[in-house]
Amino acid sequence: MIRFTNVYKAYPNGAMALKDVTFHVSKGEFVFLTGHSGAGKSTIMKLLFAEQGPSGGEVRVSGYNVSMLKADDVARLRRRLGVVFQDFRLLEDRTAEENVAFALEVTGARTDTIAARVMRVLTQVGLSSKSRAYPRELSGGEQQRVAIARALVNDPAILLADEPTGNLDERATRGVFQLLRDINNGGTVVVMATHDLDLVRQTVYRTIEMRDGSLVYDSDLDEAAAEAT
Amino acid sequence: MKLLTREALLSFKRAPLLSVLSVTTIAFSLFTVGLFGLVAINLREALKGLEERVEIVAYIFRGTPSETIAIATQDISAFPEVREVNYVSEEEALRRARADLVEFRDAYRDLQVNPLPASIEVRMKEGYGDAATVGRVAERLKGFGFIDDVRFGREWVQKLDHLRNLTGLVGLVIGLAFAAVAVVIIGVTIRLTILQRAREISIMRLVGATDWFIRGPFLLEGALKGLLGGLLSLVLCYAGYLLFRDRSGGTLSGLIFFRPQELVLIIVFGVLIGLGGSMVSVGRHLRHV
Numbered sequence: 434m435i436r437f438t439n440v441y442k443a444y445p446n447g448a449m450a451l452k453d454v455t456f457h458v459s460k461g462e463f464v465f466l467t468g469h470s471g472a473g474k475s476t477i478m479k480l481l482f483a484e485q486g487p488s489g490g491e492v493r494v495s496g497y498n499v500s501m502l503k504a505d506d507v508a509r510l511r512r513r514l515g516v517v518f519q520d521f522r523l524l525e526d527r528t529a530e531e532n533v534a535f536a537l538e539v540t541g542a543r544t545d546t547i548a549a550r551v552m553r554v555l556t557q558v559g560l561s562s563k564s565r566a567y568p569r570e571l572s573g574g575e576q577q578r579v580a581i582a583r584a585l586v587n588d589p590a591i592l593l594a595d596e597p598t599g600n601l602d603e604r605a606t607r608g609v610f611q612l613l614r615d616i617n618n619g620g621t622v623v624v625m626a627t628h629d630l631d632l633v634r635q636t637v638y639r640t641i642e643m644r645d646g647s648l649v650y651d652s653d654l655d656e657a658a659a660e661a662t
Numbered sequence: 663m664k665l666l667t668r669e670a671l672l673s674f675k676r677a678p679l680l681s682v683l684s685v686t687t688i689a690f691s692l693f694t695v696g697l698f699g700l701v702a703i704n705l706r707e708a709l710k711g712l713e714e715r716v717e718i719v720a721y722i723f724r725g726t727p728s729e730t731i732a733i734a735t736q737d738i739s740a741f742p743e744v745r746e747v748n749y750v751s752e753e754e755a756l757r758r759a760r761a762d763l764v765e766f767r768d769a770y771r772d773l774q775v776n777p778l779p780a781s782i783e784v785r786m787k788e789g790y791g792d793a794a795t796v797g798r799v800a801e802r803l804k805g806f807g808f809i810d811d812v813r814f815g816r817e818w819v820q821k822l823d824h825l826r827n828l829t830g831l832v833g834l835v836i837g838l839a840f841a842a843v844a845v846v847i848i849g850v851t852i853r854l855t856i857l858q859r860a861r862e863i864s865i866m867r868l869v870g871a872t873d874w875f876i877r878g879p880f881l882l883e884g885a886l887k888g889l890l891g892g893l894l895s896l897v898l899c900y901a902g903y904l905l906f907r908d909r910s911g912g913t914l915s916g917l918i919f920f921r922p923q924e925l926v927l928i929i930v931f932g933v934l935i936g937l938g939g940s941m942v943s944v945g946r947h948l949r950h951v
Contacts (some may be wrong), residue, residue, distance in 0.1 A: 494803055501779035504873050512870035583869065593903070 434458055434495060434591055434622050435481065441489035442476050442646075450476040452646045453490075458624065463617040465633050466626040468643035474626040477643070478595045480518050481624065483507045495590050512540050515584025515592040515621075519599035521576045523568040529579045530555060530564040536583045554582040558612055581612060585621075592616060594625040597624025598632070606632065669879035670886060681887065684851040684936075688891025689898065692932050695837045696899040699924070702833045704917055705825075707818060716791045716799050718784040718814040724752075726780075726808040734806055735782060739797065743790040743799055748783040749858035752776050754944065793820040841935060848887070848939025849946075856947045873948070880944045881937060888936020892929035896920075 442451035451473050451578035458464055465476050479485045480492045483499050492499040514584045523532050533551045542550070555561050558578040568576050577597060584592055594613060598606040610632060617623045627633065633640055642650035674681045678781050687799045722731065731749060750758075755778035759766070784803070786796060800812045856863065900919065907917045920928070 508870045508872040508875075510868075510870075511868065515871075516868055522861070524862055524865065535865070536869035539866050539869055539875055541875075587870070640687070 434629060435463075435624070436493040437477075437480075437489035437490070438492075440480070440487045440492055442473075442480065442485070442487045449646050451480075451487075454643075454646075454648045455490075456641055456648060456651055458622060461617070461620055461622065463614070463638040464625070465572060465624045465631055465638055465640040467628060467630065467640060469628065472643040473646045474628075474643055475595060476646075478593055478624075478626055479514075481593055482514055483510055512587050513590050515581075515587065515589035516575070516595045517580050517584050517592070517594040519596035520578045521568070521573075521600075523576055523579055524566055528565050528567055529560060529571065529582075532579055533583045533586050536586050536587065540587060550586055551573075551582075554585045556581075557585065558582045566620070572605065573601050574608055577605070577609050578612065581609070581616075585616065589621060591622040591624065595624065596626055596628070598627065598629060602658055666878045666882060670882035674883075674886075684848055684887050685894065686889045687847040687851070687895035688844055688888055688932055688935060691840045691847070691935070692892055692895035692928060693898040695840050695931075696895050696920075696928055697902060698833055698836055699928075700899060700903060700917075702758065702829050703831050703920070703924075707918055710788070716786055716796060716814070718786075718796065718803060718812060719807075720782045720784065720800075720803045720812045721779045721809050721810045722781060723810050724779060730808060731780075731782070734808070738782065738784060738803070741799060742793055742804070743786055744784055745787040746785040748785075749938045750781045750783060752778055768841060782809075804842075817834070841931070844935045845939045847886060848936060849943040852884060852940045852943035853947050855883075856944070869917070876903070876948065877944050881939050884936040884938075884940025885933050886936070888933040888939075889929060892937065893933025895929060895932065 435456075437454050437456050440451055440454045441449070443449050454473070454477070468474050476485075480487055480499055481492070481494055483497075483502055486492075486500045486502075494510060495513050497506060499510075502510065521532065524535065527535065528550050533554060534547050537547045537550060552561065552564070552609060556565050558581050560575060560582065561576050563571060566575075568579070571579065577600075581594075581597075582590075592613070597613070598609055601609060606629070613623050613625060614636075640650070640652045641648060686831050711747055735749055738744060753776065755775050756773075759778060782803075785800065786799070790796075796814055800814050803812050863876055903917065903919050
């Protein structure tokens with residue numbers, strides 16, 4: 434589903450954000466992307482949803498080569514992805530259900546199917562009773578659930594979550610994390626960037642650790658290496 | 663399509679002040695163009711009236727046989743530029759002079775011999791009132807043997823010509839300048855809207871909206887503002903027109919307003935300004951969101 438091959442990313446100011454990064458993510462996987470701020474997690478995320486292209490190497494996401502995308506292909510790729518951020522990125526002047534419906538409307542979904550699909554994902558994230566609430570009337574955890582519902586409503590093959598629990602208290606963090614695990618259990622690939630090591634240690638999911646732009650640890654490869662010796 | 667319209671209309675609700683600002687700027691730009699247009703068409707109308715009065719007077723040698731004059735009059739009537747030929751006999755000339763020049767009535771009454779010559783008055787067809795054509799016809803008239811002298815107020819005709827050309831030119835220049843100003847103002851307004859909605863646009867991108875989908879509402883919004891601005895400018899123009907006509911105390915009662923096709927043209931112009939302004943601005947600023 435995701436294939437990074439010798440990827441480099443240099444920013445215009447000369448800083449190297451990624452150096453020779455290679456990893457693959459297969460169907461159904463849940464992957465943690467860890468590391469300090471500035472280690473390259475967010476850059477990997479941006480390459481994954483084609484916000485930027487790589488300076489070198491190849492990034493393939495769901496069959497698309499990110500460095501060769503035209504504007505329309507970017508849009509098409511993003512319809513197969515769900516993206517969730519630390520700051521939720523909800524529209525303040527729309528209710529929860531309108532925020533979710535927005536993601537369907539902009540992709541030209543059939544109007545008569547929108548309401549049902551929106552209700553289905555809001556129920557999935559446990560917010561069916563607050564569908565008419567505006568973001569400011571919801572807690573941080575609830576707002577992130579709305580954002581996740583919006584990411585899910587297009588039935589994405591891959592869900593990208595960039596520090597989704599960064600702004601949440603412990604209880605809300607656990608709730609959102611559990612929701613992401615449930616989504617993964619439904620077959621969706623989840624890539625979650627986080628620096629919350631407690632969360633990472635609680636589970637046995639694959640972990641990729643970044644440091645200064647280089648991939649320094651991949652639990653899959655290292656376990657395979659450990660088994661080999 | 664429904665969504666596109668809704669998003670475009672929503673922007674009016676979301677940013678009423680900005681929307682009102684852009685509609686009024688378009689309206690005022692077009693209002694100015696419209697007012698100038700009104701002055702121009704009224705001037706043109708007035709010039710047409712004057713043009714109709716452009717006439718060539720050819721004085722006839724005393725003693726020319728009336729048959730010669732009758733044949734010549736028919737020949738002159740057949741000139742393609744000529745609308746009307748009038749023969750003014752010596753007696754008619756004197757009668758007119760008596761009626762027109764009241765101060766000299768006594769002097770004319772005491773005359774033993776009529777000193778006024780007979781003449782042919784030639785009026786030009788519409789569109790042939792310019793100096794060159796009038797001069798050419800005058801030359802041809804001089805070619806007739808019985809014509810003594812030809813008068814047509816050459817300078818007057820030439821001045822009319824210049825005035826008309828100048829009106830057209832000034833109208834064009836000022837109209838274009840104001841259109842440019844309007845495009846810039848709309849561009850700035852759209853820029854503000856885009857900055858204001860940067861968050862929304864970035865989210866639209868994120869969930870997979872195509873560029874055209876994002877642009878659509880902005881373009882429609884621009885076109886709608888242009889349409890409203892155009893309509894508003896017509897209302898203003900009409901109000902200004904009525905004000906001028908009715909406050910002038912009758913001297914300007916003959917003022918005319920735009921014809922239907924000119925009204926449509928102004929509205930189309932407004933829509934084009936709105937669309938153009940938003941197209942330029944959306945193209946330039948969406949890249950930075």
